[in-house]
Amino acid sequence: MKCPYCGHSDTRVVDSRPSDEGAAIRRRRECPGCGRRFTTYERAQLEPLMVIKRDGRREPFNPDKLLRGLLLACEKRPVSQETLRHFAYTFEDQVAGPEISSEEIGLKAMAFLRDLDQVAYIRFASVYREFDSVERFIEEIRHLGGVDKREEG
Ligand SMILES: [Zn+2]
Numbered sequence: 001m002k003c004p005y006c007g008h009s010d011t012r013v014v015d016s017r018p019s020d021e022g023a024a025i026r027r028r029r030e031c032p033g034c035g036r037r038f039t040t041y042e043r044a045q046l047e048p049l050m051v052i053k054r055d056g057r058r059e060p061f062n063p064d065k066l067l068r069g070l071l072l073a074c075e076k077r078p079v080s081q082e083t084l085r086h087f088a089y090t091f092e093d094q095v096a097g098p099e100i101s102s103e104e105i106g107l108k109a110m111a112f113l114r115d116l117d118q119v120a121y122i123r124f125a126s127v128y129r130e131f132d133s134v135e136r137f138i139e140e141i142r143h144l145g146g147v148d149k150r151e152e153g
Pocket residue numbers: 003004005006007008031032033034035036
């Protein structure tokens with residue numbers, strides 16, 4: 001298992017225990033390269049969730065990709081990495097259908113971050129929504145700060 005922080009190709013399992021009432025195995029790993037620890041979840045997968053990308057192509061859902069985005073957004077924020085991991089690795093269980101659009105994943109992640117940390121939310125949203133103007137970005141920050149001046153628009 002590759003280290004998600006430094007990319008070191010080999011990591012050590014330091015703890016392994018059942019999670020989600022036995023539906024998953026939670027493994028705590030340590031990277032000998034950078035010394036950081038992270039958690040992996042191993043679970044049975046019956047049918048992979050498919051992601052419909054913006055260009056219409058489909059690919060299997062990758063929780064690592066989602067987690068990477070969340071970790072970046074929460075960098076230096078008081079957010080537990082365990083919380084982010086739990087969200088990313090149980091994400092598939094929260095989706096009802098066999099398919100989801102990448103936009104929908106972004107929206108769900110934004111809703112999750114919005115309750116967690118506003119700075120992280122803004123960072124994530126700025127990437128996912130690809131703010132098309134500074135005005136929209138400021139509008140979003142204003143909205144978060146509760147300075148909602150509707151009379152301007
Ligand atoms: Zn590392």
